[in-house]
Amino acid sequence: MKISPEDREYVRTFRMVSYGMLEYSPSLRTLILRGAGYNLARRLIETGEIKDIDDLPKVFLNQKIGLLDIIDESFNRMKVNIYECMSCYKAPLIGRTLCDFEAGLIQGVMEKLIGKNITRELYCWGLGNSFCGFEVIFE
Secondary structure, eight states: OOSOTTHHHHHHHHHHHHHHHHHHOHHHHHHHHHHHHHHHHHHHHHTTSOSSGGGHHHHHHHTTSOEEEEEEEOSSEEEEEEESOTTTTTOOOOSSOOOHHHHHHHHHHHHHHTOOEEEEEEEOGGGTOSSEEEEEEEO
């Protein structure tokens, strides 16, 4: 917000829509938001904004999605943390993860650059954590 004060309004609107879907159909919300993130990943790669994994933190920052940090990489597994995530930063503990959009974006980028994968969110403000943590397992 210090850099761009209007961000607060955009985030609030995004969250109102996102959290509102939880009341009607949590599973449909997951499909929609993951799909949106996945489609954005495809477009970012097609336009050349993402050419390799090292571009991902910069894109997350520029798109104001959050501060992404790849904390562990191996042949078939990767761990990614996001701080100040657009979907859940400072959200209350609700007993579930909230970052389906970010999970879809990570999954889509990793699929296009490396290969098929399963991306799971393990840590989230919605679970009482102070960051979002994802595990990417390559098939």
